[in-house]
Amino acid sequence: MIAESGHYALVLALALALIQSVVPLIGARLRDAALMNVARSTALAQLLFVGASFVALVMLHVNSDFSVANVYENSHSMKPLLYKITGVWGNHEGSMLLWVSILALFGGLVAAFGNNLPMSLRAHVLAVQAWIASAFYLFILVTSNPFLRIASPPIEGRDLNPVLQDIGLAVHPPMLYLGYVGFSISFSFAIAALMEGRIDAAWARWVRPWTLMAWIFLTLGIAMGSYWAYYELGWGGWWFWDPVENASLMPWLAGTALLHSALVMEKRNALKVWTILLSILTFSLSLLGTFLVRSGVITSVHAFATDPTRGVFILLILCLFIGGSLSLFAGRATSLKQGGLFAPISREGALVLNNLLLTVACAVVLFGTLYPLAMEMLADFKMSVGAPFYNLTFAPLFALLLLAVPFGPMLAWKRGDLLGVTQRLLAAGVAGLVAVAIAWGWATGGSTLAPLAIGLGVFVIGGAVTDIVERTGLVRLPFATVLHRARGLPRSAWGTAFAHAGLGVALIGIVCETTWNSEYIATMKQSEVAHIAGYDVKLDGLFQRQGPNYREMIAEFNVSRDGETLSVMTPSKRSFTTRGSSTTEAALLTRGASQLYISLGDATAEGAIAVRIYHKPLVLLIWWGPVLMAFGGVLSLSDRRLRVGAPKPARAKPRLQPAE
Amino acid sequence: MTRKQRRMTIIGGSLAVLALAAGLVLNALRDSIVFFSTPTMVAEKHVAPGKRFRLGGLVQPGSLQRGDNLAVTFEVADGNAKLPVAYKGILPDLFREGQGVVAEGALDANGVFKADTVLAKHDETYMPKDVADALKKQGHWKDDYEAKPAATTAQGNPQGAVR
Numbered sequence: 001m002i003a004e005s006g007h008y009a010l011v012l013a014l015a016l017a018l019i020q021s022v023v024p025l026i027g028a029r030l031r032d033a034a035l036m037n038v039a040r041s042t043a044l045a046q047l048l049f050v051g052a053s054f055v056a057l058v059m060l061h062v063n064s065d066f067s068v069a070n071v072y073e074n075s076h077s078m079k080p081l082l083y084k085i086t087g088v089w090g091n092h093e094g095s096m097l098l099w100v101s102i103l104a105l106f107g108g109l110v111a112a113f114g115n116n117l118p119m120s121l122r123a124h125v126l127a128v129q130a131w132i133a134s135a136f137y138l139f140i141l142v143t144s145n146p147f148l149r150i151a152s153p154p155i156e157g158r159d160l161n162p163v164l165q166d167i168g169l170a171v172h173p174p175m176l177y178l179g180y181v182g183f184s185i186s187f188s189f190a191i192a193a194l195m196e197g198r199i200d201a202a203w204a205r206w207v208r209p210w211t212l213m214a215w216i217f218l219t220l221g222i223a224m225g226s227y228w229a230y231y232e233l234g235w236g237g238w239w240f241w242d243p244v245e246n247a248s249l250m251p252w253l254a255g256t257a258l259l260h261s262a263l264v265m266e267k268r269n270a271l272k273v274w275t276i277l278l279s280i281l282t283f284s285l286s287l288l289g290t291f292l293v294r295s296g297v298i299t300s301v302h303a304f305a306t307d308p309t310r311g312v313f314i315l316l317i318l319c320l321f322i323g324g325s326l327s328l329f330a331g332r333a334t335s336l337k338q339g340g341l342f343a344p345i346s347r348e349g350a351l352v353l354n355n356l357l358l359t360v361a362c363a364v365v366l367f368g369t370l371y372p373l374a375m376e377m378l379a380d381f382k383m384s385v386g387a388p389f390y391n392l393t394f395a396p397l398f399a400l401l402l403l404a405v406p407f408g409p410m411l412a413w414k415r416g417d418l419l420g421v422t423q424r425l426l427a428a429g430v431a432g433l434v435a436v437a438i439a440w441g442w443a444t445g446g447s448t449l450a451p452l453a454i455g456l457g458v459f460v461i462g463g464a465v466t467d468i469v470e471r472t473g474l475v476r477l478p479f480a481t482v483l484h485r486a487r488g489l490p491r492s493a494w495g496t497a498f499a500h501a502g503l504g505v506a507l508i509g510i511v512c513e514t515t516w517n518s519e520y521i522a523t524m525k526q527s528e529v530a531h532i533a534g535y536d537v538k539l540d541g542l543f544q545r546q547g548p549n550y551r552e553m554i555a556e557f558n559v560s561r562d563g564e565t566l567s568v569m570t571p572s573k574r575s576f577t578t579r580g581s582s583t584t585e586a587a588l589l590t591r592g593a594s595q596l597y598i599s600l601g602d603a604t605a606e607g608a609i610a611v612r613i614y615h616k617p618l619v620l621l622i623w624w625g626p627v628l629m630a631f632g633g634v635l636s637l638s639d640r641r642l643r644v645g646a647p648k649p650a651r652a653k654p655r656l657q658p659a660e
Numbered sequence: 661m662t663r664k665q666r667r668m669t670i671i672g673g674s675l676a677v678l679a680l681a682a683g684l685v686l687n688a689l690r691d692s693i694v695f696f697s698t699p700t701m702v703a704e705k706h707v708a709p710g711k712r713f714r715l716g717g718l719v720q721p722g723s724l725q726r727g728d729n730l731a732v733t734f735e736v737a738d739g740n741a742k743l744p745v746a747y748k749g750i751l752p753d754l755f756r757e758g759q760g761v762v763a764e765g766a767l768d769a770n771g772v773f774k775a776d777t778v779l780a781k782h783d784e785t786y787m788p789k790d791v792a793d794a795l796k797k798q799g800h801w802k803d804d805y806e807a808k809p810a811a812t813t814a815q816g817n818p819q820g821a822v823r
Contacts, residue, residue: 234753341663341666342666343666344666344669344670344673349670352670352673353673356673356674356677357677360677360678360681361681363681364681364684364685367685381695381696382695382696382714383693383694383695383696384693384694384696384714385692385693385694386692386694388688388691388692389688389689389692389693391692392684392687392688392692393681393684393685393688396680396684397680397681397684521730521749521750522729522730523729523730573753581753581754582753583753584753601730601750601751602750602751604726610730610750612749612750
């Protein structure tokens, strides 16, 4: 019954989405408020029904109803409850259902909190959201229905892929989807603006909070995924330039550019056409990401079972939306009036440079992701584009960007004074150079570029600090005044500083981890001691344990430094009998921002075991950086100016103010 | 500055960044791309020693030998040809004899493939897609590869459970 209800709810959601796709547009054409308001109720009802459908699938998984194919293939009655729930989106069908649920959630949020939007804009936005939703409901119902029954139900399920049986699955995909799908809102706003042929600074003010929200989730989602790969795959790697990772990085790069260009549009009413284009591109890249992951055209840890019809279906959706939106853009963009003059050296100029570098970096990643696919299809040979390619292309572009980051927020709007800003950034520059010198003296081995990169990271952090110091008048003014000014500073200024500093922090972590990472790989016998980066790691013993749906072999290591015992680390190797496969559970010991990392290999006949021990200096900074960025985003989001629903226009106006 | 000059500055700047990116990409394409080969392709094309590539195929059953200090040798086969592979380190969880594998490295002077990475990537069917495609193309694809994990499951064969 539950499965059928879930299926039925999904069909109803599709019907609602189809109504929402058409009726509000007719309403907008006829200027009929009642018809336009249909969008609001259908969006909320859609959320309700998709939500019900999603809850139904969760219940099926929790109850281990193996008469449903999806549950049979991905669950097991012995699986812990948490993984029964997270297993819902640990497979293709469930993950697509999560995708549309989040899409409906965003649509519902616009419907519920978009009261300050002009009525026809809201009608258009929700209609466009419904187009996307209809396409994906159809996709699920036609090619990937999670509610299909099996004629003769098996007694036991096939269990979830062991690698996915981890808390990471509970957090990473929902976060990532909140980001990916969140960009659909800026897309819908862009299409609505093109359809209405009207766009102004207010538009940017409405779009920015949504974009920012999506960006925060995407940032956290990517960071979380990277940390998950780091501790779960047992190789200590945190970024593989895998096409699926690139698929999430590209919308992030484009979305970051969009955040910044929307700022110019909001403040100075310039870069309108560009901002619209970026909104379209960002969501197109999210769709491309969905296509790459869901169609099975690429090999990766994320590739679920593949089925060609799905690939073709998503490709159709992709072509329809990207092609359609770009054609609309090409047709309408010229009619949007340009505004806001600025000198090349100015805050706007800096933001243009930011956009330029971000989009070009994004294009490079896109090229690296699609080139092997294209070559395989056209020239019929296989190749891979990995880290060496991106180190030679992406890294220099990003280094340029980081070099420019501290200058941006300190330049004035319209016309800036580059020399003056350089003088004010002197302290940050000196801090950077000192860091280079220290890193140079301290470091043994590694690339000569590494100290320079660390200097760059320190410069970026220093720049963010300088900006706040300047704005609050710290050093110059009495302390009480400084406090007062700090409180009076717009939250978005703090947000900028935190987000930019986060970039520097992440860069330092990345450089330290890749350059001064030490590793020890060997077979160890009982009581044998490994020496690594000043730590003594002694193998105390091996023992077996029975988990809920696996057996595990645990190795106990005693970690000491200078004769003083610090901790016991217990990496393990789990064997999942249902799937006949095993996973490596690494053990981590955190010391400050550095980590000791132990993962196990195979045990030999003599009772020795292959062991991989890494010391990763400052590795945690890699993820603290994005957390800082996201925190900056949250601060910015809480800024009064941007609060969703805050800037209420004067009541009296019966119709919207015309666009300039 | 006139409006036109301002616009030209921005366009010029954009073109400069684009040119830079294009230069970087072309430069990187020259030597940072790794090609994929099967043992048959290696035998036919006479790949020069020292040239890095990815080797994919099936691990020949019975060929895995463990030496001292984590050194391992095994053979990668694709039905027509075999290629000996030497690797030092820990093999990934999903490495099995008779299953697909992708290794990255280069041939040495004796024609042994020295791998520095044996890929841990895998999908649910335990068959790297590159390998599956190559095998299909050469007509050595057996449909039961896909059924295999399920079959193992049914027998409850604890393959790799006590390793």
